[in-house]
Amino acid sequence: MSSSMVRALFTALVAPAGPALPPVVSRSPLVLFHVDSGGCEACGLEVEALKTGGYGLAEAGVEFSASPRLADMLLVTGGCSRMMAPVIRAAWEAMPRPKGLIAVGACARDGGLFPQNYATLGGLENHASVDLFVPGCPPTPSEILGAVIAVTARARSGSTRDTAA
Template sequence: MAILRAILTAATGKHATARVRVAAARPLPVFHIEAGGCEGCAMELAAVDGAAYGLAATGIAFVATPRLAEVLLVTGPLTRVMAPVLEAAWHAMPEPRALVAVGACAIDGGPFPENYAVLGGLEGRAPIDLAISGCPPSPAAILAGLVGLVGGYARGGSGDSSSA
């Protein structure tokens, strides 16, 4: 029976989430904004929130309002229309707070250079606490970055300024 349990645990990945769950005293609330672009990163993020990845067990929870969030997660390039929305969401969040840029577009603009509608990425415009690179990044890369951020908060920090 123990061997069967070990095989099933290894196959489902439950062993990794159990370690993270112990590290997080409470779920880390994350508010997501799709700022523009092709929505490829947003679709990968939706996969992370699905049943296959067991997001709830990792100590991460998506919230419906920035007032409840400690992390602002941005996908897509920063468009001129969304810039004030992003700023308002950031200021609505309680301290301490972190900014996560997911994908090449959110980080540096990706294939969407600065033009009449797009300001580019967040890099150089805002202090990014975590940049998860890729076009789009895989759900596993997104989850690994967020889990690392949860670990930083569990240790009393505000996350890292590193790329996943």
């Protein structure tokens, strides 16, 4: 290694790099917890596709959690079956405040193809105060992400509703 190269490396390591940059304000991501409550699984598959790297989830400041205790928003797909209603409620109650509820797809909204009957409660619209409905059967991952980004400002300001599923 030549002496000029060593000098350049040493100078780069000890010399100031330039004017100080303003501190970066870190933003914590919006954390979602997904519950697939039954149905045809199409909306659940679209949410799983959203988790792949191609949709820019991290760049949008959104991530998914495996635990509702770490989540800001509960994302529900599928018509609400009677067996999954306690699971949705338990996830909701485990979440810290402020928290919000997002219903993805026609089934999560009003039951879609799975209206209220002996096995299902229909959708969430008659059972919970939903912060955001994402329409579609199924909505695309881009539509889901766009809707989540739209509700992010409300979630960060703490103005989401606080009622149980």
